[in-house]
Amino acid sequence: MTGDAMFRADLIVTNAKVLTMDAGCPRAEAVAIRGGRVQAVGTAGGIAALAGPDTRVIDAGGRTVLPGFVESHLHLVLGGAELTQLQLGGLHGPENLKAAFAGYAAANPDAPLLMAQGAEYGILDHPVTRADLDAVIADRPLAMMAPDHHTVWANTAALEAAGLLHGAAMPHGHEVVMGEDGLATGELREFEAFGPVLALGGEAHLQLGIATGGEPDPWPDAAQREADKQKIAAGLAHCAAHGITSMVNMDGNRYTLTLLSEMEAEGRLTARVKVPFHFKPHMELSELDRAEAMARDFASDMVCSGFVKMFMDGVIDSRTACMLNDYPGRPGHRAEPLFAPDRFQQICTEIDRRGLQIAVHAIGDGAVRVTIDGYEAAALANGLRDARHRIEHIELIDRADVPRLGALGITASVQPPHPPGVMDFPMEPTMSVGFAPERRRDAYLWKTLKDHGAPVAFASDWPVTDVSVMRGLQAAMTRQPYDARCADERLGLMESLHAYTAGGAWAAHWEGLTGRLAPGLAGDLVMIDGDVEAIAPEDLGSTGIALTMCGGRVTYQGFGP
Numbered sequence: 001m002t003g004d005a006m007f008r009a010d011l012i013v014t015n016a017k018v019l020t021m022d023a024g025c026p027r028a029e030a031v032a033i034r035g036g037r038v039q040a041v042g043t044a045g046g047i048a049a050l051a052g053p054d055t056r057v058i059d060a061g062g063r064t065v066l067p068g069f070v071e072s073h074l075h076l077v078l079g080g081a082e083l084t085q086l087q088l089g090g091l092h093g094p095e096n097l098k099a100a101f102a103g104y105a106a107a108n109p110d111a112p113l114l115m116a117q118g119a120e121y122g123i124l125d126h127p128v129t130r131a132d133l134d135a136v137i138a139d140r141p142l143a144m145m146a147p148d149h150h151t152v153w154a155n156t157a158a159l160e161a162a163g164l165l166h167g168a169a170m171p172h173g174h175e176v177v178m179g180e181d182g183l184a185t186g187e188l189r190e191f192e193a194f195g196p197v198l199a200l201g202g203e204a205h206l207q208l209g210i211a212t213g214g215e216p217d218p219w220p221d222a223a224q225r226e227a228d229k230q231k232i233a234a235g236l237a238h239c240a241a242h243g244i245t246s247m248v249n250m251d252g253n254r255y256t257l258t259l260l261s262e263m264e265a266e267g268r269l270t271a272r273v274k275v276p277f278h279f280k281p282h283m284e285l286s287e288l289d290r291a292e293a294m295a296r297d298f299a300s301d302m303v304c305s306g307f308v309k310m311f312m313d314g315v316i317d318s319r320t321a322c323m324l325n326d327y328p329g330r331p332g333h334r335a336e337p338l339f340a341p342d343r344f345q346q347i348c349t350e351i352d353r354r355g356l357q358i359a360v361h362a363i364g365d366g367a368v369r370v371t372i373d374g375y376e377a378a379a380l381a382n383g384l385r386d387a388r389h390r391i392e393h394i395e396l397i398d399r400a401d402v403p404r405l406g407a408l409g410i411t412a413s414v415q416p417p418h419p420p421g422v423m424d425f426p427m428e429p430t431m432s433v434g435f436a437p438e439r440r441r442d443a444y445l446w447k448t449l450k451d452h453g454a455p456v457a458f459a460s461d462w463p464v465t466d467v468s469v470m471r472g473l474q475a476a477m478t479r480q481p482y483d484a485r486c487a488d489e490r491l492g493l494m495e496s497l498h499a500y501t502a503g504g505a506w507a508a509h510w511e512g513l514t515g516r517l518a519p520g521l522a523g524d525l526v527m528i529d530g531d532v533e534a535i536a537p538e539d540l541g542s543t544g545i546a547l548t549m550c551g552g553r554v555t556y557q558g559f560g561p
Helices: 044-048 076-082 094-107 130-134 156-162 191-201 204-211 222-240 254-265 285-297 341-353 365-382 399-408 430-434 437-442 446-451 469-478 493-499 502-507 537-542
Strands: 011-014 017-019 030-034 037-042 056-059 064-067 069-074 114-117 142-145 151-154 175-178 184-189 244-249 272-274 307-311 357-362 390-393 411-414 456-458 525-528 545-550 553-557
Touching: 011 044, 030 044, 037 044, 064 069, 069 456, 069 502, 076 204, 076 222, 076 244, 094 114, 130 142, 130 151, 130 156, 130 184, 142 156, 142 191, 151 156, 151 191, 156 184, 156 191, 184 191, 191 204, 204 222, 204 254, 222 244, 222 254, 222 553, 244 502, 244 525, 244 545, 254 285, 285 341, 307 341, 341 357, 341 365, 357 365, 365 390, 365 399, 399 446, 411 446, 446 456, 456 493, 456 502, 469 493, 469 537, 493 502
Parallel strands: 011 056, 017 064, 069 244, 114 142, 244 272, 307 357, 357 390, 390 411, 411 456
Antiparallel strands: 011 030, 030 037, 064 525, 142 151, 151 184, 175 184, 525 545, 545 553
């Protein structure tokens, strides 16, 4: 190799509208990649000088090029597994439900569980019961999951097979709903309650990270691990087609990290993945030794840990989100936080003391306050550091708590597809169940939080909603206030793109690796099939991805040779 050849680019993307998300050079025309890293960003002419005889040159044709999208909150393994299950999104009525399951059952005659995803809370005109599902299929176990993944409805055969028909003792916040006849109604709330039903499908070991925080026992053999890796590969391919190059996986355990590391070694990992340790209310603080071990043992540019995930509450539709005020029409019902506030403060203080990051699912304003209080206690005990603790979702927040996020450096990890009415989630029953008219002004306050100093990261929570970043961007840019009392909570286009790139990278402690197109950072980029600044907001969701690249490797190409 000649001295000159040593500096030639491996790949050049040129004739592009490059939005680098790097303040030092915010716009460019071309990007050069060498050795998996950004070699240079600049004009088409300047970057052309780096081309050699073996350099691959991609003409963007005026398309927008951005840093690869950072998906700040998803469930990769579960999403990959669900791609082959029955999808019920947008379906309503008993006849449509019966027809959908009939076709799925015929196509899967040997499936031990007929599992469906995306069943809206209003899929029938009344609360779903096992009798409703028995009328669909009675002689095989059948179940369907709500879009939020916090409620499952099962038929009698599934309840019997899972040992739940006569009820079961559950941890606080998890419930097998019982009927007046002394039998389960078919509604199962939260992971511990519906876990036995999901286990009928043979994937219980994939649910452990989010359900119990535990590990498979016995440890899966090579054949099982390969089957699981194929599910992950399907999820990765799905994400790559939407421009995603980095993701914060909000469930998982050491087994998840092991699978991902094996895939990295096999050359099959097409995105960077961060995996948490799940801390559950029943755990002792000594369990955090496992979290530290995961952070120590998995620390590559592609697979890492280093954070602890907790659930503070459930969701609005099942009235398990913890509120500061009574639910509309339910005097006295606010739901309880899953962690007692004093104990949560002790847990946060210990996690923070160990130098780990914390991410907490908190949807109701009561849960959000308890979470902030926990982070504040940790800062008082240990000193305020660059921890970047984060709150996931923040669907409702009391105004007094808004400035506390910025003051404490807490990241608002929020999901543009989630507000009812903006994308796939209907307005009802969520708005009637959870938001009294006078509280709608306090719902989904992304701009208000950012204006008060909170860092913002955007995500989808796939498979809770569509992983498509472009659809999420459309939702972010077209959302309208619920009524005259509500402010416009949209961020601008560049702010929204930042929340899907550099903002997400910063929130994951990845700003020295990815999230911007700057020399020395990872060669992670996405090419939009158009000029994102010229596309009407209502057309963003139908705009495709032309190219995805992670570490200089093309992981998806939707155009040209």
